Amino acid sequence: MDVTLFQQTFDRTRQQMARVVVGQQELVDGLIVAAVARGHVLVEGAPGLGKTLVARAFAVASGCAFKRIQFTPDLMPSDITGSSVYSRETGAFTFMPGPIFAQLLLADEINRAPAKTQSALLEAMQDHQVTVDGTSRPLPGPFVVVATQNPVESQGTYPLPEAQLDRFLFKLTVGDPPAEVERTIVRHHADGFDPTDLSALQAVTSPQEILAMQRLAASVRVDDAVIAYLVELVRRTRDDKAIELGASPRASVALLKAAQVLAASEGRTFVTPDDVKPMIAAVLRHRVLLHPDAQLQGISADERIAEIVRAVPVPRLAA
């Protein structure tokens, strides 16, 4: 695969998803970039904004196996990973794989499950494998977790621990669509669109192609100046007075990988600061912990990140 084919595949996937997803372009692009960058996406938004539809549309368009888990307080880790079941016939334990054995896993309302259950995802997200009864079982590639959470309802929820949050490449926030987009959505439904029936979509790529795209993105050239730029951006989050806990080096790596995918999606074999900047907020917003005073003052992580971006000069060609 070369960059041109990469760009074409990327565009084809986007266009295919756009057939059923109206608006939510950031979410669509973020999901594709995350899948190619071997990352996972945490989506925060109120119910009814099309989060599940986007995930399912991507699964269809990319030909990936799709599973969905509705996280509830009584969900057990084995409900996710699977467990060994005793078979009377054979007199032995047989492993019954859980829903995590998919290529696109939708973890709906992930913060409704307790930390123990959430942690069941940690190994899968990081190492792309699951260990049950002492046996590690690899997950099929590509493996993408799309977790959703509701920002409004806080009762009966278990906020994701920092370690878990750090595993997500992006945190994408989904807002209300503009009136024009909403009218189009309603018009689609009036014209007979059924969100549960995505038979109109066709697979325009394949898991193998996505794996190839992953390999190509990893080979996109990154100049030292760009690395210095993105590292400086991440490091500044650690020195910011309004931020109690800054982003980790894992954030720098995540930013790099996302920028590489974006550069390839533009048909380039090298990364520019222009590929880094659009990814910063999505990569960093869930990795920084605001100081309580800043939270009380109503300062958001996005605001602080934007301030940091403004303060860091973009590398220029030395004259």
Place this chain on the structure above:
Amino acid sequence: MTRGARLLAASLLAAGLASGAPARAAFEPDHAQADVDAAMREHDYPFCREPYEPLSPDARELCDHASAIPRCGGFAAACARAAPPSPSPPPWWALWLHVPAWLGALAQILVWLVVAALVGLVLVPILRGLLRLGSTPREAPREALRSLVEAAAPPPEEVATGDEEQLLTRAQELAARGELRASLQLYLAASLRALDKRGALRVARDRTNGEYVRACADEVARPALREIVREVDRVQFGGQDPTADAVSRAGGRAVAIVRAAPVALLLLAMLGGSLGCGGISLARSRRAGDDPAGGELALELLRRQGAVVMGLGSSLASLPLPSEGERAPAVVVDVETTSLDDDTREHLEAWVKAGGSLVLLGAPTSWPKELGASYVFAARPYRLTARRLLARAIPAGPDEPQTGDDDEESAIYARGSEHGELVAGNGLAVPPEGETVARFDDGTPYAFMLPHGRGFVLGVGSDELLTNAGIARPGNAAALVALLSNADRTELRFAGAEDGVSPPSSPISALLRAGLGLAVAHGAVFALLLFVSAGTRLTRPRPSAPVRRRAFSEHVEAVGALYARARAAPHALGAFARFADERLRARMPRGSADVATFLASRAKMPVDVCQRLWARAMKARLDGAVLGDELTVLRELCALYAAAMAQDK
């Protein structure tokens, strides 16, 4: 002194001055025509030979002089060309064509609509630009992710320094030397600088090249900028070496961007020129003295006559009042060109009263009302006879008795009179106190001299004698000289067109007077709205930092410092003694009354020490006298009290 004696004194003074003066005195009508001819020869004023055309309305009024002036064929021909065509009967179809009145109103509305559309065409891009500054630029779907971080407002600008032309030149030099990387960077800098100057984008150090391209409001320049950026990115981040061809292409794009504005301006200027807006250079330019209604020849004549002729150089309303006995220069005001406002008229009247000499020319309706002059039209032909003043009586002082011999002549005139001819018979009705100094052949006064206070006014019915054509007519120069000799001054100050307006009292009144009141009001409302909108944003409540609570020890220290500053140490000692006294007595056994002994027993200290300290504290409590040991006693007493109270624990 009688008026006759004053006249004699003035004559003697004039004779004395004349004897010490050069051979030729000022205002000699006999030499006037010769002076005019000499001036015409020397300066070759073109108003006669080749006047500026089309003739102005004022010049056309002077056309009757053209035939009477020698060698003035050009003026006569111009007059013939400027003569209005004889009214021809309306065409047959005009009789049948009736234009209803409402059509005019409709046309006016259409004109205003066009004006509004033009204003809208100008304002809409400006407003769009302003809105674009405050909002995220609309992006293509591919660039949707970029908005994730661009939602926040942009930072303050950091505009690159250096002129874009200089940058361009330097880039070309570097490219010629083979320093392609540096050259490429300078091409980009020059382009950004030019676009920033033009307002098409905003240069800031945190903006990426791609952001510049996307934010570029100049649709024409954007593709060129994208090309340059692509090349720069390829070299800087792609690790590729720049090629001469690519740099040359980028240079071409940069030149197109940098020089786009000047070229556009040039095109606009050419367009304007072709439409006649800026095509002044194509029209014939004006030359000095080419207007028959101009005043160059008259001024030259007066100079040659020995007068000191100057412009006024200040507002008539701010002329300093002459002091008693001062001979201020005469001020010449042509009300046809200098319109006088009420304040100016009032001041001029006061200035004349204080001893000034004022020459007023033109319609008397514009003169100060106090002069009481009005129009009278003479009968044709408008031949003129003017008297030349030789000497005028010195005005009586305010404390001199009036002798009743006012019937005597107040001035001495030359024996002969000067004759001229005008094309308009603008005569004047002379006020009762006035004295006619020039009249038409039918007896209608043309000019009069009016004493007013310590000064006087020389009123002249028109400014015709001050025009080039008017003065060039044979005989008129002598008439003008004779006329102006009545001003009794050889220094003349001519008021300019704007000198009749009194200076404004404030910048606001100046704007109002200039008719900009509505614009100022609109500006003020706009400023208020801007202030309110910006102020509203700035006054958004923000939580203030919580006030740090002071510890109790700090409070005690602060109170102590307050006592020290107030020199109230005895009061502090007394207060502590009262506090200790109350608490110790509450613990004393029934029947005992000696607090000091009780304190000593509780604190396990010598009784005499406790008694001494306690007595000192009680004394401070009673009289408050400053002895200087208060703080020491207070410290020791505190220690004793603390030790005594420790027994309770």
